[in-house]
Amino acid sequence: MSETASRALPVQDARIYPRGGLDVLSRAEVARLRDASAGGMHELLRRCALAVLTSGSASDDPRAARDLYPDFDIQVLQQDRGVRIDLINAPAMAFVDGEIIRGIAELLFAVVRDLAYTAIELGPEYAADLDSSAGITNAVFGLLRNARILRPADPNLVVCWGGHSISRDEYLYTKQVGYELGLRGLDICTGCGPGAMKGPMKGATIAHAKQRRRTTRYIGVTEPGIIAAESPNPIVNHLVIMPDIEKRLEAFVRIGHGIIVFPGGVGTAEEILYLLGILLHEDNAGLPFPLILTGPTIAAPYFEQIDRFIRLTLGDEAASRYEIVIGDPAAVAKKMIAGIRRVREYRIGHKDSFFFNWAVQIPQDYQQPFVPSHEAMAALQLRPGRAVHDLAADLRRAFSGIVAGNVKEDGMRRIEEFGPFEINGDPAMMQALDALLRAFVEQRRMKIAGEYQPCYRVVT
Numbered sequence: 001m002s003e004t005a006s007r008a009l010p011v012q013d014a015r016i017y018p019r020g021g022l023d024v025l026s027r028a029e030v031a032r033l034r035d036a037s038a039g040g041m042h043e044l045l046r047r048c049a050l051a052v053l054t055s056g057s058a059s060d061d062p063r064a065a066r067d068l069y070p071d072f073d074i075q076v077l078q079q080d081r082g083v084r085i086d087l088i089n090a091p092a093m094a095f096v097d098g099e100i101i102r103g104i105a106e107l108l109f110a111v112v113r114d115l116a117y118t119a120i121e122l123g124p125e126y127a128a129d130l131d132s133s134a135g136i137t138n139a140v141f142g143l144l145r146n147a148r149i150l151r152p153a154d155p156n157l158v159v160c161w162g163g164h165s166i167s168r169d170e171y172l173y174t175k176q177v178g179y180e181l182g183l184r185g186l187d188i189c190t191g192c193g194p195g196a197m198k199g200p201m202k203g204a205t206i207a208h209a210k211q212r213r214r215t216t217r218y219i220g221v222t223e224p225g226i227i228a229a230e231s232p233n234p235i236v237n238h239l240v241i242m243p244d245i246e247k248r249l250e251a252f253v254r255i256g257h258g259i260i261v262f263p264g265g266v267g268t269a270e271e272i273l274y275l276l277g278i279l280l281h282e283d284n285a286g287l288p289f290p291l292i293l294t295g296p297t298i299a300a301p302y303f304e305q306i307d308r309f310i311r312l313t314l315g316d317e318a319a320s321r322y323e324i325v326i327g328d329p330a331a332v333a334k335k336m337i338a339g340i341r342r343v344r345e346y347r348i349g350h351k352d353s354f355f356f357n358w359a360v361q362i363p364q365d366y367q368q369p370f371v372p373s374h375e376a377m378a379a380l381q382l383r384p385g386r387a388v389h390d391l392a393a394d395l396r397r398a399f400s401g402i403v404a405g406n407v408k409e410d411g412m413r414r415i416e417e418f419g420p421f422e423i424n425g426d427p428a429m430m431q432a433l434d435a436l437l438r439a440f441v442e443q444r445r446m447k448i449a450g451e452y453q454p455c456y457r458v459v460t
Contacts, residue, residue: 202235289339
């Protein structure tokens with residue numbers, strides 16, 4: 001290894017050999033990852049690898065790491081005995097005494113593994129398989145199985161959603177909830193980034209240590225468009241990169257046995273609407289799925305706003321699918337344990353697996369990738385009178401577009417070129433949406449640092 005002294009930020013070259021989970025790649029996989037031409041994945045590999053090498057970064061600008069390390073590169077080489085990864089001008093923060101930090105190396109191997117799998121198993125020749133709902137679910141299953149996320153065991157995985165830009169009090173509360181979950185033997189899955197995605201994992205690590213649990217899972221589920229803005233936090237020990245936001249959301253619902261929602265911004269609202277839309281579908285009417293919205297006392301107004309918006313747009317039935325618990329981490333954990341017991345009983349009764357929720361029916365319009373162009377955002381049907389799960393799907397897409405404009409490189413580029421997205425629909429619904437988004441801005445839930453410039457305009 002050699003250190004380059006001429007850079008403004010310290011960098012380092014390295015040669016590493018993956019261990020466990022990425023022992024071999026096919027020649028086709030290596031060629032696809034190395035190919036920097038049209039249709040190749042080298043730039044995507046480079047961007048995702050840089051995100052994990054700057055694990056713990058406090059920036060939510062997807063271009064920040066690239067600008068700080070413009071000369072970074074990664075090469076994947078096939079050898080007779082396996083795979084070799086060469087890092088050129090890699091961030092020195094990923095190393096200690098000349099050796100790459102083991103946890104960061106594992107995340108790096110996960111990046112190579114998942115992008116290689118996606119390139120081959122979900123390549124153009126398999127496009128027809130992704131035209132059906134069952135085909136998409138099978139693809140999600142395959143990705144998770146290849147990442148060794150699926151583990152036959154009693155239900156104990158809690159998905160935690162929430163914002164990357166939250167207050168200190170809110171962050172400490174997520175740690176307290178994670179601690180209470182960990183004491184009760186529950187593992188944590190989040191979107192893998194900072195803020196409410198890191199706090200529950202951090203709290204659970206202490207509780208797991210107290211309970212002397214040796215096999216613990218802190219699962220981070222992300223996707224290429226967002227990983228650079230929400231680089232994995234250092235506690236994640238199982239990382240999986242899904243191809244798009246829709247498969248990421250489906251992965252959460254398929255592997256989680258219950259979901260806790262902490263305060264957040266538009267990304268958290270998108271996740272809530274996605275799950276509620278699915279649970280409100282008639283095919284899922286009797287499906288137990290514990291959903292708890294929680295935060296410290298100072299977050300009570302936030303959840304009142306969310307609850308009010310949901311009741312106005314989706315109705316009281318939607319609100320009946322979740323509980324709101326304020327300022328009581330132990331109560332959250334106890335309710336989640338009780339909910340997961342009901343999930344266990346239901347799956348035994350319906351002969352469904354513990355590690356992958358096959359029973360939940362996810363409509364195909366929730367699975368198809370939404371590309372948030374200006375035309376697509378303007379065409380969303382945000383009006384009452386529609387089937388509630390159809391309305392929830394379009395509301396989810398509206399928030400997804402704002403997430404893209406805020407933190408995804410493609411979305412940011414569209415906003416810079418064509419101006420803010422325009423969102424229009426029923427006047428009362430648009431007023432409620434505008435009020436909710438304004439509150440997010442005022443509470444600084446849109447950006448970690450700097451003044452927020454809206455990427456949207458609600459037409460009221």
